[in-house]
Amino acid sequence: MSWASFPKDSTISDMPSDTAESGISPPYVVQLVKQVNYGPLESKRYFVCRQTNQGNEQFVEVTEQWLIDGNFEKVNAYKNFKCAVHNKFFEVNVYQKNAINAHHWRANIARPAGEIDL
Template sequence: MTSLFCCGSIRPYRPQRLLHEDRFKAFMAWAEYPRDVPASSTDETEDTDKNRLTGASPPHVIQLVRQINYGPLESKRYFVPVEGKDNEFVELVEDDLIQANFKKLNSYKNFKCESHNRFFEVNVYEKDPVNQHHWRVNIARPSSSIDL
């Protein structure tokens, strides 16, 4: 079991209200210290149990990056909301995101712990997000193949 945050004194770093604010609030409410979650395993027998993205597609996935402030990364962990349960999340492995074609949105929140010199970044991933600004569904897909 590993704790998601180092302590209960993390504070928002340069806070802003974002489009996906409800998703961040739900995750942060669930992840409050002292939340212990089993660490991700690369053991193949456990990977099949952890693949929560097959079948029903969740609306989003949350990435939690933990690092020493201006230093090396300590962990990157991924969490998916449990269907039918408010403010419940389960941990995934990164390969599940790749297989299900989830992509990082440009929507994130940063948190900092002054006493432990830790920095946390919380990101949102969605399945096949649409880039509405450029009107292209997938940046790797040529615009000539999109019917307007």
């Protein structure tokens, strides 16, 4: 929670898509969705937790493709927040690595997909 305190700069990490090559194997990924309440989607961001050299934990933003390549899927764990003052709706979702499905294609609806090419 201290990491999320305002203001906090974040940029998308250029970590390799393969979690073994990137040097991290996060147990979970957190997705933060922001939109106008009953309106358009404003942003969808993904964060992984990794250990720093000092032994501290640090959240790093990753791309949706990183989740797909890492074989993560959404679990039934979420929390919704609404800000009436700013007319915003926030959703926090948790993704976990799928230990069974080793394929790197979107075979499951729980897998993230910003674009689907049919």
